[in-house]
Amino acid sequence: METDVSEAGFSIGFIGFGLIGGSIAKALKKAFPGCLLYALDHHAKLPDEPSKNQALNQALSDGVLDGIETSLTKRLAGCRVIFLCAPVLTNIAYLEKLKPLLSENTILTDVGSVKGNIYKAVQKLGMEAFFIGGHPMTGSEKTGYGNANSLLMENAYYILTPTESSSPKDLSFLKSLVEAMGSIPILLDCQNHDNIVSAISHVPHIIASSLVNMVRVCDDEENHMFSLAAGGFKDITRIASSSPVMWQNICLTNRDSITAFLDRYMDELEAMRNLISQEKEDELLQAFQDAKDYRDSIPKQRVNAPGRIYELYLDIIDEAGAIASIATLLASNGISIKNIGILHNREFEEGVLHMEFYEEAAVEKAAGILERHHYTIYQR
DSSP states (O other), rough: OOOTTTTTTEEEEEESSSHHHHHHHHHHHHHHHSEEEEOOOOTTSSTTTTOOHHHHHHHHHHOOEEEEESOOOHHHHHHHHHHHHOOHHHHHHHHHHHHGGGTTTTTTEOOSSSOOOHHHHHHHTTTTTTTTEEEEEOOSOOSSSGOOOGGGTTOOOOEEEETTTOHHHHHHHHHHHHTTOOEEEOOOOHHHHHHHHHOOOOOHHHHHHHHHHHHHOOOTTTTTHHHEEEEEEEEHHHHSSSSSHHHHHHHHHHHHHHHHHHHHHHHHHHHOOOOOOOOOOOHHHHHHHHHHHHHHHGGGTTTSSSSBOEEEEEEEOOSSSHHHHHHHHHTTTTTEEEEEEHHHHSSSSSSSSEEEEEEEEHHHHHHHHHHHHTOOOOOO
């Protein structure tokens, strides 16, 4: 019998409980206070050994977890949904252990940014009916449960990649959980998913890491590059601070797609190198213009999401209470803010505040009010 998300009694299990697992757990606990959340401490040596995992114990103390399991018990395997939140290769290793413990009412999902390898493993083990792949397109350069936050899930794309054997009721249930977390579910084929994320996520990370290593190797004895690194360099290389183990796993499990797009990127670099060395002024200008036009268009429309994004940006001084002052000013004028946050991007002098609104009229009204109060507005 299908468990309805409106009921309080369903339980959810986690194998792996770092930044993403912890953020999902916090978002689910916020949306469904009555649901029961359990996590596996895979470092425990004995079935009844108390957990020594500080992150899990902290989550238990926070009220995010309702229990810590030290083995794959029936309580964990009997959950309505089990989230595999460990590195990709570790998630795959758990499939065979979980197979004999799953009930027909269990949904097994993961949060990995690569789907091809785990799908092959799922098919080999005959577990297609249980498995619906997942990839929340959110995160941070920071890692671990200590940095987990339910806000990471809000307004984030959450890719779901069902198998041919996934039941409509299971897909509907998982989609409902994603929406309850505040995320935007998108359905994709697993191979299409891997190609997309390779181009927009995996290759950019490799580029960022390679750029950092280039500067590290080329710096002078006084470390001037290191000392002066800021602005564009820090923005474009921020993701290089992410977990090395995670990215090692990603490269090993999405090898074919990554190498194909790296080849395409190197062709683009070679083309740009030739334009520069040959001083092709018009072609250089057009290449930068094409990139700018495409990049500037990205935030204006979400794929498969209803309606436009109504947003504006403004400069603010980095001081206590700056954001609160703006929020209070708009609220006092009857304007509701859908989303607000500081961008880690210093293209503007003082820093940029990004705000989203529910309708176009609210954007126009907010821009007028803020300009009258001498804020510098950027509408894109």
